[in-house]
Amino acid sequence: MEVENVDVNGKNHKTTKRKEILQKKKFIEELIKAASSLKDPLANFPDFLHYNKKGLCLCLEGGHGTRLSRSLKQYVQKLVKLNMEQHFGSDWPTEEKVKHRDMVAPEARYIFVYEVPNLVSTNEKISKPSNECNCNVVGFVHYRFILEEELPVLYVYELQLEPHIQGKGLGKFLMQLLELIARKNSMAAIMLTVQRQNRSAMFFYTSKLGYCVSSISPSRVDPLVGLRKNYEILCRTFDQEAKSKLE
Numbered sequence: 460m461e462v463e464n465v466d467v468n469g470k471n472h473k474t475t476k477r478k479e480i481l482q483k484k485k486f487i488e489e490l491i492k493a494a495s496s497l498k499d500p501l502a503n504f505p506d507f508l509h510y511n512k513k514g515l516c517l518c519l520e521g522g523h524g525t526r527l528s529r530s531l532k533q534y535v536q537k538l539v540k541l542n543m544e545q546h547f548g549s550d551w552p553t554e555e556k557v558k559h560r561d562m563v564a565p566e567a568r569y570i571f572v573y574e575v576p577n578l579v580s581t582n583e584k585i586s587k588p589s590n591e592c593n594c595n596v597v598g599f600v601h602y603r604f605i606l607e608e609e610l611p612v613l614y615v616y617e618l619q620l621e622p623h624i625q626g627k628g629l630g631k632f633l634m635q636l637l638e639l640i641a642r643k644n645s646m647a648a649i650m651l652t653v654q655r656q657n658r659s660a661m662f663f664y665t666s667k668l669g670y671c672v673s674s675i676s677p678s679r680v681d682p683l684v685g686l687r688k689n690y691e692i693l694c695r696t697f698d699q700e701a702k703s704k705l706e
């Protein structure tokens with residue numbers, strides 16, 4: 460009789476545990492769905508829509524992978540090639556194809572950075588940079604809300620600034636904004652991939668922003684595999700579970 464009880468209790472415990480796991484999985488999927496369905500993830504952060512520092516006069520606008528204009532697609536491809544080709548070496552042609560495909564995925568979300576002409580910036584604050592003025596796009600972020608190690612994360616696919624606006628605090632500003640977007644949408648972490656060759660980006664993320672090499676990065680999963688891979692996965696986590704799974 461006792462043995463039977465143990466079995467029944469054990470079975471109940473397993474069923475409850477399984478139920479909890481499924482509920483949690485569903486909850487996380489809902490979080491990602493809700494974040495991805497937001498019409499304008501920047502709307503909650505009006506203070507971040509303009510950047511006027513170190514001689515730059517910029518404004519930001521959100522975007523969506525399936526709604527990119529032809530000129531924006533061309534721009535994204537051109538800037539990624541300009542900034543990244545050198546870091547991929549002979550892998551670039553393959554990588555470029557992957558990036559072209561990723562660029563227009565339904566999950567892709569964007570922040571475009573526009574340079575505001577002086578005349579416009581002194582007279583008025585612009586709310587729709589691309590339509591109402593002669594603003595030139597000078598950089599962008601491609602990010603997604605995705606599931607990683609069973610956790611909801613904001614994954615930064617690309618952060619690309621034109622050379623003339625680099626080193627003026629904008630990269631840090633955009634990463635702060637992404638962190639706010641991630642937290643506001645209950646993501647557990649921010650993650651990104653960096654080519655090891657790209658030393659200035661590695662320095663920027665790890666030394667300046669305090670990101671760490673994730674425990675799921677090839678070099679930490681297996682140092683031998685890590686040697687063959689030329690990238691690292693970096694992260695910043697927002698809670699204890701994410702810390703234990705990703706850091």
Ligand SMILES: CC(C)(COP(=O)(O)OP(=O)(O)OC[C@H]1O[C@@H](n2cnc3c(N)ncnc32)[C@H](O)[C@@H]1OP(=O)(O)O)[C@@H](O)C(=O)NCCC(=O)NCCS
Pocket residue numbers: 542617618619620621624625626627628629630631632651652653654657659660662663667
């Ligand atoms: C990497 C990148 C996004 C950084 O953005 P950024 O606007 O140039 O960087 P910031 O001006 O915000 O720099 C923030 C801090 O990092 C430091 N930093 C940034 N780039 C650096 C570099 N190449 N060398 C030394 N320090 C650097 C800055 O001095 C600054 O330090 P501070 O806070 O003490 O003043 C930008 O340079 C870029 O677009 N590079 C080309 C594309 C790329 O490599 N993207 C990353 C792919 S994963």
